[in-house]
Amino acid sequence: RKEVEQDPGPFNVPEGATVAFNCTYSNSASQSFFWYRQDCRKEPKLLMSVYSSGNEDGRFTAQLNRASQYISLLIRDSKLSDSATYLCVVNMGWLTGGGNKLTFGTGTQLKVEL
Amino acid sequence: DTGVSQDPRHKITKRGQNVTFRCDPISEHNRLYWYRQTLGQGPEFLTYFQNEAQLEKSRLLSDRFSAERPKGSFSTLEIQRTEQGDSAMYLCASSRGGQETQYFGPGTRLLVL
Numbered sequence: 001r002k003e004v005e006q007d008p009g010p011f012n013v014p015e016g017a018t019v020a021f022n023c024t025y026s027n028s029a030s031q032s033f034f035w036y037r038q039d040c041r042k043e044p045k046l047l048m049s050v051y052s053s054g055n056e057d058g059r060f061t062a063q064l065n066r067a068s069q070y071i072s073l074l075i076r077d078s079k080l081s082d083s084a085t086y087l088c089v090v091n092m093g094w095l096t097g098g099g100n101k102l103t104f105g106t107g108t109q110l111k112v113e114l
Numbered sequence: 115d116t117g118v119s120q121d122p123r124h125k126i127t128k129r130g131q132n133v134t135f136r137c138d139p140i141s142e143h144n145r146l147y148w149y150r151q152t153l154g155q156g157p158e159f160l161t162y163f164q165n166e167a168q169l170e171k172s173r174l175l176s177d178r179f180s181a182e183r184p185k186g187s188f189s190t191l192e193i194q195r196t197e198q199g200d201s202a203m204y205l206c207a208s209s210r211g212g213q214e215t216q217y218f219g220p221g222t223r224l225l226v227l
Contacts, residue, residue: 008154032214043205043218044157087156091214100145100209101170102216104156 023088031093139208
């Protein structure tokens with residue numbers, strides 16, 4: 001089983017739609033969680049951190065469910081510029097001996113269309 | 115605040131040749147990471163430095179791979195006797211001690227013919 005699993009998509013949605021991405025992780029000792037965005041042939045860029053209490057940044061809302069080992073990202077009012085690959089990322093942290101390395105999912109591709 | 119830089123951005127080489135990539139982290143970031151990304155996959159961790167010390171290496175890092183960070187600033191990643199399976203994007207990231215966020219460079223795209 002992969003450490004971080006995502007539906008690769010692609011998700012093709014019309015502009016203005018709401019789209020949700022899900023991700024599951026296998027190691028219950030994982031300590032911090034992120035969503036990164038990656039444009040074609042570019043480097044990953046941090047979109048937002050994910051907390052159990054949920055967090056929102058404009059049109060983006062992220063949620064963590066530790067009991068289910070599940071992470072979600074909701075994008076409201078999709079824009080053409082949101083088209084990218086969204087990477088679910090887990091950090092096991094220092095306490096578990098995992099160093100500070102990030103473990104990435106394969107990414108979910110989003111295409112927002114007119 | 116300049117970001118992470120990597121050089122070269124692209125490298126084409128023939129199988130069996132050695133290649134070396136450089137990464138310059140954000141200044142004052144004492145942690146530096148190397149990742150590898152192949153098509154359709156997320157980045158995979160290769161190795162990690164805190165200052166000049168290499169603290170962790172992935173099993174993906176075969177004995178043909180070596181990384182250094184001699185003065186705790188820039189880092190180099192060398193691949194000896196390249197194979198076609200080494201073709202990938204090699205990403206460098208850095209972070210400040212005590213902070214989790216890693217900032218990525220633009221990557222070096224390697225093609226082994």
